[in-house]
Amino acid sequence: MSQTLNVDLGLRSYPIHIGSGLLADPESYRPHVRGDRIMIVTNETVAPLYLDPLEQALSDYRVSRVVLPDGEQYKTMEVWNRIFDALLQERFGRDCTLVALGGGVIGDMAGFAAACYQRGVPFIQVPTTLLAQVDSSVGGKTGINHPAGKNMIGAFHQPLAVIADTDTLETLPQKELSAGLAEVLKYGFIRDAAFLAWLESHMAELLSRDPNALSHAIKRSCEIKALIVAEDELEAGQRALLNLGHTFGHAIEAGAGYGAWLHGEAVAVGTCMAANLSQRLGWLEDKDVERLRRLISCAGLPTEPPADLSPDQMLELMAVDKKVLDGKMRFVLLKELGEAIVTDEVDRDTLYATLADRRSL
Amino acid sequence: MSQTLNVDLGLRSYPIHIGSGLLADPESYRPHVRGDRIMIVTNETVAPLYLDPLEQALSDYRVSRVVLPDGEQYKTMEVWNRIFDALLQERFGRDCTLVALGGGVIGDMAGFAAACYQRGVPFIQVPTTLLAQVDSSVGGKTGINHPAGKNMIGAFHQPLAVIADTDTLETLPQKELSAGLAEVLKYGFIRDAAFLAWLESHMAELLSRDPNALSHAIKRSCEIKALIVAEDELEAGQRALLNLGHTFGHAIEAGAGYGAWLHGEAVAVGTCMAANLSQRLGWLEDKDVERLRRLISCAGLPTEPPADLSPDQMLELMAVDKKVLDGKMRFVLLKELGEAIVTDEVDRDTLYATLADRRSL
CATH class of the missing domain: 3.40.50.1970 (Rossmann fold)
Known part of the structure; x- marks a missing residue:
């Protein structure tokens, strides 16, 4: 089938x-x-x-x-x-x-x-x-x-x-399954609150590889991705929303040494950091951030950057990311769970506060 | 100006x-x-x-x-x-x-x-x-x-x-000027008999770098190239005509070691070989081939492949060229001076005869 x-x-x-x-x-x-x-x-x-x-x-x-x-x-x-x-x-x-x-x-x-x-x-x-x-x-x-x-x-x-x-x-090793779920969750966070609720209530089935649950998750993810790509093949605009968590995530992957973290794991932490920054800008409420972190954690994914990667190192690594245009860092942030935006209006102090904020669940 | x-x-x-x-x-x-x-x-x-x-x-x-x-x-x-x-x-x-x-x-x-x-x-x-x-x-x-x-x-x-x-x-060193003239002559050979006649009567001015002669040669060359590229950007068809002499030429460049021959020099010899092959197929007459070789020679360019590159080595090197499709070698050959065609209908014996034919002017 x-x-x-x-x-x-x-x-x-x-x-x-x-x-x-x-x-x-x-x-x-x-x-x-x-x-x-x-x-x-x-x-x-x-x-x-x-x-x-x-x-x-x-x-x-x-x-x-x-x-x-x-x-x-x-x-x-x-x-x-x-x-x-x-x-x-x-x-x-x-x-x-x-x-x-x-x-x-x-x-x-x-x-x-x-x-x-x-x-x-x-x-x-x-x-x-x-x-x-x-x-x-x-x-x-x-x-x-x-x-x-x-x-x-x-x-x-x-x-x-x-x-x-x-x-x-x-x-697939369990770690890799979880890493994939980081990108599945992304589609819910950026575009589809209903899918996010579905993921929340089906996380156990997904983790135990229930074929029907996995099929649905893959299909819905591909639908959202196909729509966004069809609208903006070369990332002139809203395709950038697919990079939620990726500017932070790429810095973690590079900083830890390629291969030390799986891409999906780094994206998971990056998504938590994007949510933290969104909250500091007044867009997400505490409960939204907690819900997001809980979902990521339940998927078997990390929510904190490596302890030995300092905020300054993160900044340095983020400054060469492709999403930096003209010296300005662009971020994909969340207006609410289910709606993302791209912005370059993040002041350095707020960003630094997010990078320095290491909390445990 | x-x-x-x-x-x-x-x-x-x-x-x-x-x-x-x-x-x-x-x-x-x-x-x-x-x-x-x-x-x-x-x-x-x-x-x-x-x-x-x-x-x-x-x-x-x-x-x-x-x-x-x-x-x-x-x-x-x-x-x-x-x-x-x-x-x-x-x-x-x-x-x-x-x-x-x-x-x-x-x-x-x-x-x-x-x-x-x-x-x-x-x-x-x-x-x-x-x-x-x-x-x-x-x-x-x-x-x-x-x-x-x-x-x-x-x-x-x-x-x-x-x-x-x-x-x-x-x-520009004289050798490099001549190498450029190999590609200028190409446009005449493949598409423009009148330009070819002009080049024949202005070769001395070109070699002495008369600015007006060079400007005209550059402009006419770019006009022909721009037309062909506009019609076939991705080389699905007639853009391949611009590769006259290039299948042989690339083999010479690779065989002699990159940098030993200038690209234009190798193309000049390749063009002589393409003319030789065109003659064997009954398309060019003796006098056409001689006229082509004389023009190339007058431009300060070689007309013979390196003596230490055997026909078998040439064949081997040509077999990996991009213009090989599906195991069949494609050649850009001349129907007459001023008209080129692409063909994959060259039998191995005829090709081999061209590769083995080392004459001096």
Whole structure:
């Protein structure tokens, strides 16, 4: 049983298929593959689990593979270059399709390689983590990290299709499941109070991987993301709302060293900090902030930045984030739970107070 | 005195300004710069000649610079990454403009960095070689080399403007002037028999850098390129005609080691080989091929591949070129002088005969 959503981007429109058993089904790919050669890009954790069934599903094509090390610390230019090594070693021309099999790191690196190989070839996303299924595989943002900042080098390159097989979540470590829930909660916080209430009452099912609950959460998340991306593909405006918690979060990821924190964990803490700042600006009430922190905590996620990352270090790291325009830091904050805004009207003292505010639940 | 052409690409349209004194004139840039910060990307040869006057012309903005080593052998991922190091070191946000000051290598690397920095920032081309002014700065092809093939990693990213100051050609080494003429001749061979006749009768003036002759050659070359690019921005069809001599040429550049041959020199030899192949297919007559070789030779360019590059090595190197689709090599060949076509109907024996045919004029 599967469902299909559409990301409506004119000539670059594509479907998101969500359901059980999709990964091993040749029909998931047949309408989308271009050319007769496929390069699967995956990592050492995912390959033993899903590379064989994927290759069998693609047995009508000439399939090659490149297996990268697993983790955010490998989302580097050097590791990215291994994809080109493999493509050129095997003499891939332009008439091919890349397939990203894995989580957000694999999707970002494979998508960015597809954007740049011979100035652009098509690719398909086969996300195997909750985070990738609800967020990073949809919308065409691809890229790699630079030591000075996350996702600093990249491209907008939309996939031909997203094949989200919910069965793959059965093998996902609990920590990664929670990390994905951070992005699921984000959609509720920025845009959908009703979904947020649903998440609140179904968190236990989600954490115990009830297939119906997960399917609903993935579908609703992708619906919201697809809508926002269709309205603002290149992030000229409201797509920035999807970055709730990300300016703080990226600073935590960079400060702790890439790979030490999962992206979703850092976003969870960043969301708590954005709520703290929203409260200081008079937009959220105490009870809203508490409700938000409780939800994040119940999802198995951290709510405090690492103790050894000082407010000054955070400021320094945040100053190079992409969301800094013209020297002004822009923040995604909450007017209420279910409504986000983008603002650059945050004075330094208020920001500093948030960075210095370390409370425990 | 200057002239302006337009590259007509809808929202991505931009002007090419051609003339004397443009580089040092603030008005060349004012209508185009975005944001208040500029990163000039240049190399160690060009910087001592033109960095100061360019920085003075841009003195209304906050200007930074990154100076790369000079030569095709440095068009690598590692050197490209130094542009990101500089941008991040100086905390450039998205609201900035990159300026490429130099020849084709600088334009390709700076343009590709602009395509990828924070998923895309604008850039301006300030070409200082004849080759860059007539060809590489126009049309939005950007990229870097991989050890296995030239321009294998890149993007289509159109500049905001091309500022071609003909005065910069006064400092150009003779070898580089000739290399640029290889691309000028190309436009005549593929599309404009009248221009070809004009080039034939004005080669001496061009080689002695007569400003009027150079201006006319640059303008006519850019007109033809702008027309072709406007019709086929992403090289789905006839833009490939601009690659006359390039499949052979790229193999020579890679085979000799990047930097050993200038790109234009390799293209000159590649054009002779394309003519040889066109003759074997019955399209060109002996006298056409001789006329083509004589013109290339008169421009101070080589007409024979390096003696130590065997036909088999050439074949091997050509097989990874971007113009290979689906295992089939595509060639840009000449139906007559002034008309090119793209074909994949070249049998291996005929190709091999061309690769093995080493004649001297």
